[in-house]
Amino acid sequence: MNFSDKNIFSYYDQYFLNTYNRFHIIFVKGEGKYLYDINGKRYLDFFCGLSVSNLGHCNKKLLTVLKRQSNKLWHISNFYYHTAQIELAKLLIKKTFPARVFFSNSGAEANECAIKLVRKYGNSIGKYEIITFKNSFHGRTIATVTATGQQKFQTGFEPLLEGFKYAEFNNITSVKKLISNRTVAIMLEPIQGEGGVIPAEKKFLEQLRDLCNQKKLILIFDEVQTGYGRTGELFAYQYYKVKPDIITMAKSVANGLPLGITLVDEKYASVFNFGDHGSTFGGNILSCTVATEVLKLIDTKLLKNVKIVGEYFLSRLVSLKKKYKFIKDVRGVGLMVGMELTFPCREVVQKCLQKGILINVTQDKVLRFLPPLIITTSDVDFVVSVLDEIFKEY
Numbered sequence: 001m002n003f004s005d006k007n008i009f010s011y012y013d014q015y016f017l018n019t020y021n022r023f024h025i026i027f028v029k030g031e032g033k034y035l036y037d038i039n040g041k042r043y044l045d046f047f048c049g050l051s052v053s054n055l056g057h058c059n060k061k062l063l064t065v066l067k068r069q070s071n072k073l074w075h076i077s078n079f080y081y082h083t084a085q086i087e088l089a090k091l092l093i094k095k096t097f098p099a100r101v102f103f104s105n106s107g108a109e110a111n112e113c114a115i116k117l118v119r120k121y122g123n124s125i126g127k128y129e130i131i132t133f134k135n136s137f138h139g140r141t142i143a144t145v146t147a148t149g150q151q152k153f154q155t156g157f158e159p160l161l162e163g164f165k166y167a168e169f170n171n172i173t174s175v176k177k178l179i180s181n182r183t184v185a186i187m188l189e190p191i192q193g194e195g196g197v198i199p200a201e202k203k204f205l206e207q208l209r210d211l212c213n214q215k216k217l218i219l220i221f222d223e224v225q226t227g228y229g230r231t232g233e234l235f236a237y238q239y240y241k242v243k244p245d246i247i248t249m250a251k252s253v254a255n256g257l258p259l260g261i262t263l264v265d266e267k268y269a270s271v272f273n274f275g276d277h278g279s280t281f282g283g284n285i286l287s288c289t290v291a292t293e294v295l296k297l298i299d300t301k302l303l304k305n306v307k308i309v310g311e312y313f314l315s316r317l318v319s320l321k322k323k324y325k326f327i328k329d330v331r332g333v334g335l336m337v338g339m340e341l342t343f344p345c346r347e348v349v350q351k352c353l354q355k356g357i358l359i360n361v362t363q364d365k366v367l368r369f370l371p372p373l374i375i376t377t378s379d380v381d382f383v384v385s386v387l388d389e390i391f392k393e394y
């Protein structure tokens, strides 16, 4: 089948449900930190497919293990055993804490599993309420859209699930006010991503941990975006030094293959019984094989790179802020960085694309940068010089 650019765009209009506001680019190849479009133009990828291709596109080491496994076996039902799942779970637990895992396919599903687990735990004692946060994002299923503390994702899908309450982020008093004798868990992103790259304060997370200990609540960290090296530590909870009871992860765990993981503290190992939860594709052999290699590749050297380049990036953006009054704020941790402008910035993203850089906008006015963890300070210099050039026009 032969496609022209125009054809491709109109086929999307013709064949797909109207859920995405796409930029008119057709990508055909990825290599490390670069993407190539159908016309051979190269783009520096500071978006990573939304924090997914953290180790770069078509990473050679990942390709080797993927090819090797794809010649043997792709999928089996979870009614049987496979060593790829053991290797991944074992390594993940070694790098976190004594826990059990459940494999699914996405971030929403990893959260769905956590929500079901805490509900099951609370069921026999009459507890089911979960406190989440305003401005949060936890996914697009009905349960996770309910957990998401933003009306724009909920409107039109009512009635939502019962039992969710929304507290103010970084405000422990507002959390305390919402706790009742039906509360079973507190769930949050350590750094709100979609909400505009808003880091939790360390003290706030410590207070949440204390509160959960005191009231016997389960603390869930949604690390779907913050996990896997993004902050300069393997997980944001390690950056903050506050341990949750459950971590949910997805996105970059298999560097682009679908996989969601719910990691549950050993204390809650017996909450689920046979048949309580399941997934046909969850723990797919190819995804797990790649995911184990991904974990091995996120080593101390790479995490150090994230810290150094992340700090450098932030400092360069702070310099830009001094130059342009319309830059309201610059914030982030490691290579999860946001720049808030005083006006909507989709046009800035479009201009960056013209100049060969992929970035993202969230909450209308926040430029979001989620580059692969392998970038260097020269990549940062390039991006900052392009932004500087674009900003001169405003």
Ligand SMILES: Cc1ncc(COP(=O)(O)O)c(C=O)c1O
Binding pocket: 050, 105, 106, 107, 108, 109, 111, 137, 138, 139, 140, 189, 193, 194, 222, 223, 224, 225, 250, 251
């Ligand atoms: C923090 C967080 N949780 C959950 C999700 C949902 O993940 P998925 O799109 O894989 O379902 C996202 C996606 O952006 C996210 O950023």
